[in-house]
Amino acid sequence: MKECGQSRKDSTHPIASSSIKSLRIAAWNVRTLYQAGKTAQLTTEVKRYRLHILGVSETHWLQSGQKTLGSGELILFSGREHNQHSEGVALVLGNYAQKSLRGREPHGERIINGIISDEVKEHQHEHSADICPYK
Template sequence: MRRYNLEVLDISETHWTQVGQQRLTSGELLLYSGHEEENAPHTQGVALMLSKQAQNAFTGWGSHEPRIVKAPLKTKEDDAKNQFYNRLQSIIEKWPTKDLTILMGDFNAKVGTDNTGYEDIMGRQGLGERNENGDRFVNLCAFNKLVIGGTIFPHKRIQKTT
């Protein structure tokens, strides 16, 4: 984090189980979430690392089941995708509107470069053509007035994908 001067780091595809937080010896705070059962598969985990500075603005967090932190793959059935986005929408609706909302993680979405009709929530610096998960993600962001930050400023091509 220090090398790239990051205050907040989103970590996808962790293999940790359960939910917790840990303060590292370097001072960063690590928040993690995976399957709640200890003997569950070591998949679908995510973590968030906060610098000392970011911790000053941090008021709390909660975990919302492991799958809510990672969108279903494009090959999954529409029911799984609809379930994911409906659950995500219900969580967003519970957040106080005065709070800053930041969605981070692996949405398996490609939003593309065409922002026609979505100029208020995305730029033209996406990658390629929008896919089905990209449509779902763009619509979720538009409905909730969330900006897709990775599309606003130019990036090297290698930095546009995970």
């Protein structure tokens, strides 16, 4: 996200890391993951674009939790508490992001927070990935 006075080039500058040169993050409104085959489509796109973290909106999943897919991705999700399959958000984490995950905080059906850590030399830096796709 750009701040006032920040160029697009500045806002996409790679994150320094001892193990990777840049962190590939994207967001996608999937319209629903509450249909057969949708998670397979999701993992195909994650691999296609070589993403480390994918923020997903409109999952239509209930409750909050996490799922590890057969392909290795970890999905952290947060949705409605009741039986209405609407809204919902998720973070899809590839292997690098999974190793760096230090915590998650679901905040209802519209916001999920994932905390990742990047160890650089003797110092540990934590970064927070907030996904809030709704206005």
